Amino acid sequence: MADRWSRGSWLLLYTAFALLAVGIFRDALRGPFVSDDIGYIVNSPYTSELSTGSVALILDPWGAARLYTANYAPVHLLLTAVERQIFADDVLGYHLVNVLLHSLCAVLLVALLRRSGLPDALALALGLLFLVHPANVEAVAWISQLKTVAALALSLAALLLWPGRPAAATACFALGLLTKASASFVLPMAAAFTWVRRGDRREWVWLGAWGVLFALYAVPEFASFGSGGGQVEVAAFDDPWAHARTIAAVGARYLVMAATSSGVSAFAEPEPSRSWLDPWWLLFLPAGLLLAWRVARAARARSEELAWWVAAAAAFAPVSQVFPFVNPVADRYLYFLLPGLLGGAGFVAVDAGERLRASAGARLPARALSRAALAGVAALAVAFAAHASRRAALWSNETRLHLDAARHYPEGGTAKFLEARRAAQAEDPERAVSLLREASERGIDGFLVVREDPGLAPIRETPAFREFIRELAGRRIERARAVPPTTQPELRMLAFAYLEREEYAEAVDQLERALAAGGPLDDVVRAELETVRALRARAEGDRHREEDS
Numbered sequence: 110m111a112d113r114w115s116r117g118s119w120l121l122l123y124t125a126f127a128l129l130a131v132g133i134f135r136d137a138l139r140g141p142f143v144s145d146d147i148g149y150i151v152n153s154p155y156t157s158e159l160s161t162g163s164v165a166l167i168l169d170p171w172g173a174a175r176l177y178t179a180n181y182a183p184v185h186l187l188l189t190a191v192e193r194q195i196f197a198d199d200v201l202g203y204h205l206v207n208v209l210l211h212s213l214c215a216v217l218l219v220a221l222l223r224r225s226g227l228p229d230a231l232a233l234a235l236g237l238l239f240l241v242h243p244a245n246v247e248a249v250a251w252i253s254q255l256k257t258v259a260a261l262a263l264s265l266a267a268l269l270l271w272p273g274r275p276a277a278a279t280a281c282f283a284l285g286l287l288t289k290a291s292a293s294f295v296l297p298m299a300a301a302f303t304w305v306r307r308g309d310r311r312e313w314v315w316l317g318a319w320g321v322l323f324a325l326y327a328v329p330e331f332a333s334f335g336s337g338g339g340q341v342e343v344a345a346f347d348d349p350w351a352h353a354r355t356i357a358a359v360g361a362r363y364l365v366m367a368a369t370s371s372g373v374s375a376f377a378e379p380e381p382s383r384s385w386l387d388p389w390w391l392l393f394l395p396a397g398l399l400l401a402w403r404v405a406r407a408a409r410a411r412s413e414e415l416a417w418w419v420a421a422a423a424a425f426a427p428v429s430q431v432f433p434f435v436n437p438v439a440d441r442y443l444y445f446l447l448p449g450l451l452g453g454a455g456f457v458a459v460d461a462g463e464r465l466r467a468s469a470g471a472r473l474p475a476r477a478l479s480r481a482a483l484a485g486v487a488a489l490a491v492a493f494a495a496h497a498s499r500r501a502a503l504w505s506n507e508t509r510l511h512l513d514a515a516r517h518y519p520e521g522g523t524a525k526f527l528e529a530r531r532a533a534q535a536e537d538p539e540r541a542v543s544l545l546r547e548a549s550e551r552g553i554d555g556f557l558v559v560r561e562d563p564g565l566a567p568i569r570e571t572p573a574f575r576e577f578i579r580e581l582a583g584r585r586i587e588r589a590r591a592v593p594p595t596t597q598p599e600l601r602m603l604a605f606a607y608l609e610r611e612e613y614a615e616a617v618d619q620l621e622r623a624l625a626a627g628g629p630l631d632d633v634v635r636a637e638l639e640t641v642r643a644l645r646a647r648a649e650g651d652r653h654r655e656e657d658s
Contacts, residue, residue, distance in 0.1 A: 358389035378521035421449030522551030530564035597628030613645035
């Protein structure tokens with residue numbers, strides 16, 4: 110089927126998708142560095158240059174770079190380093206790269222859907238829906254999510270190359286993994302395709318090699334995730350039924366987001382499913398049964414539909430809360446689920462159309478049915494595109510993102526932080542600190558970020574605020590006792606926590622350890638060490654004078 114389309118046809122499709130995507134994301138193209146962008150780009154000591162030393166640090170599976178980001182993703186860091194050399198502080202270039210890669214993902218998805226036997230018009234329609242889906246805005250407009258769009262592009266390329274060019278497919282699979290762990294969904298999807306197509310022994314041997322690559326990659330990845338505090342303890346999950354309900358509820362949220370775009374939000378903070386009457390958990394019951402029925406049906410028929418549902422399940426598994434982590438629901442996580450869900454839905458649509466034509470007979474011509482279906486998809490695509498354009502505009506300003514998060518989750522940490530800012534502007538430090546404490550319980554507890562936030566400037570010197578910052582710094586120190594830091598950036602941050610508490614001797618000790626650990630911040634740490642030593646000497650002198658008097 111794929112040979113009916115020339116290279117010119119694919120180039121034309123990519124050009125059309127890219128132009129449409131640029132139009133949708135136009136308001137985000139000048140959006141600033143936001144949140145994780147600061148760590149990956151603005152302040153990262155590992156992506157600031159491209160040298161033999163920096164590349165070696167990035168590639169080292171046991172090195173400091175993977176601990177700095179709490180993930181072993183060397184391809185992402187290398188791509189970011191290349192971007193920094195080209196674009197420096199000009200955000201337009203970073204945004205355009207993401208948009209163009211997103212357009213490529215949509216085209217590759219069309220090709221893979223056609224490979225699975227779906228009609229051309231349906232494959233195009235599903236690729237278009239992926240391109241304009243509002244949930245994908247976060248993955249594309251957030252600069253550091255380069256890892257997401259690049260990893261999916263490599264993943265889809267691996268599937269398209271499989272099994273005709275197994276070595277090239279394996280290389281793409283490996284590169285995808287090293288860009289973002291979510292690319293692992295490719296392995297079970299490729300296995301499902303191979304089983305459905307009755308692949309030969311050679312193909313299974315190659316897939317065994319993929320499994321070995323994944324196992325080797327998983328060792329430094331899980332070590333990085335654990336050392337970075339990725340996994341969290343959730344009190345509600347002490348009840349295994351609450352844990353199971355939450356997994357189902359998270360799945361239901363993603364299904365609704367995929368089908369309708371309802372529920373997309375910046376910095377989502379849903380609560381665990383504590384009650385048996387939680388509507389999200391209850392919604393998953395019929396939806397889950399329907400999905401299980403389709404999977405069983407596809408398996409019995411040995412249909413390629415099976416591979417698409419397997420892909421969706423495999424992409425959902427890492428974010429399902431089987432292993433709890435902070436904020437399991439996020440628009441960008443749907444980026445890897447959507448291809449599988451769209452592919453599965455495509456097969457459902459084909460079956461529904463055939464049944465409808467069979468029951469209606471001559472009363473409903475096939476052409477009329479096709480036109481009606483395409484009109485419905487076109488209407489949905491227009492609605493999605495309009496919604497996506499509005500979502501993209503949020504990324505032009507970080508405050509707009511925070512307001513969007515607060516609107517959808519008024520009891521979340523972001524909402525509490527914004528309320529604290531308003532209380533600070535009203536010069537009410539007690540209320541502001543109370544709200545900041547609630548926000549910190551929901552994960553907004555970076556003492557340097559809170560201390561330097563411009564919205565909190567009016568209360569920065571008040572005793573209540575200063576004591577709260579000391580508390581946050583103390584929490585950072587406690588975490589370091591549980592998981593001792595080893596890398597230069599971590600040790601430096603721990604020194605700042607001690608410095609915030611005016612514990613100068615401990616701060617000096619951590620900076621000395623940071624200098625001994627070595628790294629890209631040697632000159633910075635050396636200068637800071639001299640400053641803190643001077644502060645310690647002054648504090649000790651003041652203490653001696655007080656004792657003498």
